[in-house]
Amino acid sequence: MVRAVALRRPVDFDDCAALDARDPLATLRDGFCLPEGVTYLDGNSLGALTHSARRRLLDVADGGWGRRLIGGWSEGDWLEAPARVGDRIGALVGAAPGQVVVSDSTTLNLFKLASAALVLRPQRGAVVIPRDDFPTDRYVLAGLGARELRTPERGGLAGAIDGEVALVVLSHVDYRTAELADMAAVTQLAHDAGALVLWDLCHSAGALPVALDACDVDLAVGCTYKFLNGGPGAPAFLYAARRLHDRLRSPIQGWFGHGDQFGFGDRYEPAPGVARFLTGTTGMLGVAALEGALDVWDGVDLAAVRAKSMALGDVLIDLLDGRCAGLGVTVASPRDAARRGSHVALRHPRAGVLADRLAARGVVTDFRPPDLIRCGLTPLYTRFVDLWRAVEVLREELGGGR
Amino acid sequence: MVRAVALRRPVDFDDCAALDARDPLATLRDGFCLPEGVTYLDGNSLGALTHSARRRLLDVADGGWGRRLIGGWSEGDWLEAPARVGDRIGALVGAAPGQVVVSDSTTLNLFKLASAALVLRPQRGAVVIPRDDFPTDRYVLAGLGARELRTPERGGLAGAIDGEVALVVLSHVDYRTAELADMAAVTQLAHDAGALVLWDLCHSAGALPVALDACDVDLAVGCTYKFLNGGPGAPAFLYAARRLHDRLRSPIQGWFGHGDQFGFGDRYEPAPGVARFLTGTTGMLGVAALEGALDVWDGVDLAAVRAKSMALGDVLIDLLDGRCAGLGVTVASPRDAARRGSHVALRHPRAGVLADRLAARGVVTDFRPPDLIRCGLTPLYTRFVDLWRAVEVLREELGGGR
Numbered sequence: 110m111v112r113a114v115a116l117r118r119p120v121d122f123d124d125c126a127a128l129d130a131r132d133p134l135a136t137l138r139d140g141f142c143l144p145e146g147v148t149y150l151d152g153n154s155l156g157a158l159t160h161s162a163r164r165r166l167l168d169v170a171d172g173g174w175g176r177r178l179i180g181g182w183s184e185g186d187w188l189e190a191p192a193r194v195g196d197r198i199g200a201l202v203g204a205a206p207g208q209v210v211v212s213d214s215t216t217l218n219l220f221k222l223a224s225a226a227l228v229l230r231p232q233r234g235a236v237v238i239p240r241d242d243f244p245t246d247r248y249v250l251a252g253l254g255a256r257e258l259r260t261p262e263r264g265g266l267a268g269a270i271d272g273e274v275a276l277v278v279l280s281h282v283d284y285r286t287a288e289l290a291d292m293a294a295v296t297q298l299a300h301d302a303g304a305l306v307l308w309d310l311c312h313s314a315g316a317l318p319v320a321l322d323a324c325d326v327d328l329a330v331g332c333t334y335k336f337l338n339g340g341p342g343a344p345a346f347l348y349a350a351r352r353l354h355d356r357l358r359s360p361i362q363g364w365f366g367h368g369d370q371f372g373f374g375d376r377y378e379p380a381p382g383v384a385r386f387l388t389g390t391t392g393m394l395g396v397a398a399l400e401g402a403l404d405v406w407d408g409v410d411l412a413a414v415r416a417k418s419m420a421l422g423d424v425l426i427d428l429l430d431g432r433c434a435g436l437g438v439t440v441a442s443p444r445d446a447a448r449r450g451s452h453v454a455l456r457h458p459r460a461g462v463l464a465d466r467l468a469a470r471g472v473v474t475d476f477r478p479p480d481l482i483r484c485g486l487t488p489l490y491t492r493f494v495d496l497w498r499a500v501e502v503l504r505e506e507l508g509g510g511r
Numbered sequence: 512m513v514r515a516v517a518l519r520r521p522v523d524f525d526d527c528a529a530l531d532a533r534d535p536l537a538t539l540r541d542g543f544c545l546p547e548g549v550t551y552l553d554g555n556s557l558g559a560l561t562h563s564a565r566r567r568l569l570d571v572a573d574g575g576w577g578r579r580l581i582g583g584w585s586e587g588d589w590l591e592a593p594a595r596v597g598d599r600i601g602a603l604v605g606a607a608p609g610q611v612v613v614s615d616s617t618t619l620n621l622f623k624l625a626s627a628a629l630v631l632r633p634q635r636g637a638v639v640i641p642r643d644d645f646p647t648d649r650y651v652l653a654g655l656g657a658r659e660l661r662t663p664e665r666g667g668l669a670g671a672i673d674g675e676v677a678l679v680v681l682s683h684v685d686y687r688t689a690e691l692a693d694m695a696a697v698t699q700l701a702h703d704a705g706a707l708v709l710w711d712l713c714h715s716a717g718a719l720p721v722a723l724d725a726c727d728v729d730l731a732v733g734c735t736y737k738f739l740n741g742g743p744g745a746p747a748f749l750y751a752a753r754r755l756h757d758r759l760r761s762p763i764q765g766w767f768g769h770g771d772q773f774g775f776g777d778r779y780e781p782a783p784g785v786a787r788f789l790t791g792t793t794g795m796l797g798v799a800a801l802e803g804a805l806d807v808w809d810g811v812d813l814a815a816v817r818a819k820s821m822a823l824g825d826v827l828i829d830l831l832d833g834r835c836a837g838l839g840v841t842v843a844s845p846r847d848a849a850r851r852g853s854h855v856a857l858r859h860p861r862a863g864v865l866a867d868r869l870a871a872r873g874v875v876t877d878f879r880p881p882d883l884i885r886c887g888l889t890p891l892y893t894r895f896v897d898l899w900r901a902v903e904v905l906r907e908e909l910g911g912g913r
Contacts, residue, residue: 142577151581158577166572166796174743175544175560179553179875181743214791216765217619240777245766245791248779252764334792341576341583341795362654363618364647373880375642377650389616389647390736392797393743394568473581478775 119431120424125493128424134417138490140405141338148472148495148502153312153452153485156338156402165401166340169393181393190396191365191387197403198333198346201411202310203320209348210383211333211396215311216245217361218330218347221386223253223276224360226305226328229353230275233304237270238278239263241285246278246309263288267298274304281319282312282450285477287422287442289317289450293324300325311335314346316451316487317418318411321348328353336451336487339399344392349383363388405489417488419446424493425453425484428500436507441481455482466506472499521833522826527895530826536819540892542807543740550874550897550904555714555854555887558740558804567803571795583795592798593767593789599805600735600748603813604712605722611750612785613735613798617713618647619763620732620749623788625655625678626762628707628730631755632677635706639672640680641665643687648680648711665690669700676706683721684714684852687879689824689844691719691852695726702727713737716748718853718889719820720813723750730755738853738889741801746794751785765790807891819890821848826895827855827886830902838909843883857884868908874901 129135142158143149149157173181181187191210199209212218223236234256238247241263251258261269263283270277277299282289292308299306307328313319315336321329329348333339349357358379364370365387368378379385426440441454457463457480464476475483484499485491504510531537544560545551551559575583583589593612601611614620625638636658640649643665653660663671665685672679679701684691694710701708709730715721717738723731731750735741751759760781766772767789770780781787828842843856859865859882866878877885886901887893906912 142573144578144580147580149580155576155581155584157580158572163572163577166568169743170560170565170568170800171544174557175565176546178546178549178551178559179557179877182557187743213615213619214765214794216767216791217615217763220763220765220790244769244775247777248764248766248769251779252762332792341571341589342792342798343796344794345791360654361619361622362650363616363622364650365618367646367650371880373646375649377653388622389618389747390734390744392616392746392794394745394796394800395794396744398572398796475581478773 120427122494122497125424125497128420128493132417133413134409134488137405137409138492141490143490146471148498150484150486150491150495150499151473151475152487152491153335153483154475155341156335156487157490158340159338159402159405161404162338162340162398162401166394166398169397173393187391187393190393190400191391192384194396194400194403195346198314198337199348201406202314202329202331202348203318203322204348205322208351208383209346210387211344211346211399212387213345215309215330215332215345216249218345218386219246219249219278219307219309221359221361222307222328222330222347222349223250223278225357226276226307227253227255228358229305229356233273233275235259235273236276236278237261237266237274239266241283242278242280243284243309243311246280250278266295270298270302270304272302274302276305276307278307278309280309280312282316284312285481286454287312287450287452289448292320292326296324296326312450312452317415326350333399337399338402338405340395340402342395343399344395347383347386349386354382357385359386359388361388365389365391414488418451418486421486421488421491421493421496422446422449422451422453425486425496425500428496429455432500432504433507433509436504436509438503438507451487452483452485455484456480457482463506467502470502472502522829524896524899527826527899530822530895534819535815536811536890539807539811540894543892545892548873550900552886552888552893552897552901553875553877554889554893555737555885556877557743558737558889559892560742561740561804561807563806564740564742564800564803568796568800571799575795589793589795592795592802593793594786596798596802596805597748600716600739601750603808604716604731604733604750605720605724606750607724610753610785611748612789613746613748613801614789615747617711617732617734617747618651620747620788621648621651621680621709621711623761623763624709624730624732624749624751625652625680627759628678628709629655629657630760631707631758635675635677637661637675638678638680639663639668639676641668643685644680644682645686645711645713648682652680668697672700672704672706674704676704678707678709680709680711682711682714684718686714687883688856689714689852689854691850694722694728698726698728714852719817728752735801739801740804740807742797742804744797745801746797749785749788751788756784759787761788763790767791767793816890820853820888823888823890823893823895823898824848824851824853824855827888827898827902830898831857834902834906835909835911838906838911840905840909853889854885854887857886858882859884865908869904872904874904
């Protein structure tokens with residue numbers, strides 16, 4: 110894909126249409142049920158419904174629950190769903206099979222894995238998380254009872270990691286600015302200090318290639334309702350590197366994480382492998398939609414997804430520079446696509462009001478107080494002409510005229 | 512409803528048909544999508560799909576996720592769902608509004624509430640749970656790090672509760688035998704010793720009247736996929752008595768339990784009330800199905816549900832006595848309906864094989880190792896003639912002839 114920035118003149122509508130015409134991922138949009146008349150730039154908050162997710166949801170509701178009833182559990186494939194769907198997600202985040210399960214929410218998975226990590230480093234009392242990382246991550250860690258919670262600036266991690274640190278927790282892509290962390294470097298930094306590292310992949314799974322195994326990551330969590338299009342509050346996933354499995358213990362000893370779940374024995378014996386982090390009964394309707402949603406990824410090259418995501422971001426920034434200059438909106442995300450995830454944040458002093466006015470005109474973005482508007486770029490269904498329309502509406506709302 | 516046992520002769524098919532004909536709850540069965548040719552006596556494991564659950568699920572999938580997208584969260588009624596649906600369940604378990612939320616799984620809710628309870632009794636090191644209580648409950652408590660886990664026989668609770676005990680956890684209805692505990696008496700016993708009590712309502716919510724407030728219960732958890740028909744792995748609920756709210760802290764500090772969830776502040780400030788036990792993003796597909804499933808309860812008198820449940824159990828036992836005598840199957844549940852929940856357990860040395868053979872002939876029950884078959888009685892859709900058919904098939908499989 111030719112980078113739009115190579116044009117050396119402002120991007121115009123025809124450029125956007127031309128980029129769409131030669132987009133190798135363009136036909137994937139047909140897999141989505143998108144409402145008419147809406148320019149949806151909030152797939153980074155809630156991914157869109159796919160036909161396959163809807164189909165699989167109905168299969169499990171009508172064919173499973175409705176017709177087979179308890180047979181879905183006793184004879185069907187429901188019990189294996191957390192591992193089966195987990196492996197499909199693993200393939201999208203660079204994890205070999207047997208290291209990812211679908212379970213609970215990101216919050217709960219972070220709680221389980223972070224608790225388990227602290228037990229592995231009993232002599233160390235500190236946990237590190239950037240102070241502006243996602244709130245639920247900070248809150249969960251603050252509640253773990255570690256002796257010290259260090260919250261450096263995102264850029265000041267190196268200075269905060271020393272021999273006292275048990276665990277470093279970090280979002281791979283910053284939820285506000287989309288700044289992309291160097292997974293290999295930070296993991297190495299933590300390991301050099303003898304600490305474990307836990308990555309939050311909420312804004313990277315399905316948005317860009319992730320290489321958990323190759324980066325020697327210890328632990329990771331992520332949601333599936335953003336770029337993986339699993340549905341509102343879809344079940345989350347967790348990753349634990351195979352080399353750690355035997356030593357990790359979940360603080361929540363639920364029957365789905367038991368090695369002999371239906372033996373109903375007296376003692377709790379954790380399941381072998383990452384399944385020990387399962388807890389209660391799997392919510393099959395949510396898992397069904399997620400499993401269907403993953404179908405759209407079959408055969409998709411993540412390098413192509415990344416290339417389109419970077420181009421979308423570059424084009425959006427070019428459009429803003431070219432058409433909204435002087436209208437009070439600035440780019441709050443890295444301008445270098447290599448340092449940016451798959452959204453672009455704009456800064457404006459009245460961002461909340463502006464986002465509402467955009468939404469009223471069918472351009473759906475996301476307001477993050479106090480002054481950010483996030484524009485999510487979802488390469489499977491966002492078109493370049495969508496960016497053109499969004500920026501035109503933004504320009505008009507900012508008083509830039511038609 | 513005339514009790515079948517008043518007949519003083521063995522119940523026959525015509526008696527069953529007559530009981531169905533005058534069953535005031537009979538028309539509720541029309542609300543369910545039940546497969547043809549199946550006698551379903553496993554609603555105590557997975558309740559059946561209702562038309563209203565299916566409708567609401569599709570509303571949220573197509574109309575919410577598909578059409579409104581992020582608007583479901585930002586403008587719709589999704590954020591309030593845990594409390595809204597929780598209050599509807601509260602009405603079925605004797606809890607005034609504002610004390611029940613829908614959240615996570617039973618396992619996770621037990622973990623959160625039991626952890627919070629131990630913090631309220633810091634000087635006490637013992638937790639009590641009957642040794643045969645449901646496995647996940649025992650496993651979760653064993654993992655909490657209490658100094659002592661006391662596991663008396665279910666009948667020997669009184670001897671295990673003393674001034675060392677912080678918390679007593681108990682299933683209201685025993686998952687194997689259906690034995691019903693005296694909620695008022697056990698709660699009083701715990702309180703007299705200065706302990707808190709946490710009831711597991713998995714086999715009682717929707718099966719019989721529960722009086723949490725009236726019994727002065729402290730804490731309770733329960734699933735919604737059995738007698739409440741919420742769907743496979745439907746979200747669970749938790750109850751905390753209002754008088755305790757201010758002092759209870761969840762060990763899992765997630766953003767959905769924050770008092771100002773979207774303020775994204777530095778400190779974790781728990782939400783007022785029971786909402787502080789919410790954790791991560793609510794799985795809306797599961798909640799949608801559950802919310803729809805609860806519609807079938809509108810206007811239903813729980814006393815009538817209990818009366819029918821008791822009659823179903825009495826008739827089933829009468830049929831077994833009258834038609835399967837000497838064939839090797841015995842009743843493992845209390846014969847006194849007042850001491851029994853809403854299933855009847857049968858004991859047979861080859862229960863597993865027998866349950867499979869019943870299932871092959873369309874009579875769906877539930878095998879619990881080593882020797883129990885549970886027959887779930889779900890008053891909203893189980894008919895007396897279903898019991899007749901089940902016992903006839905059982906009799907034939909036991910060699911009793913046609």
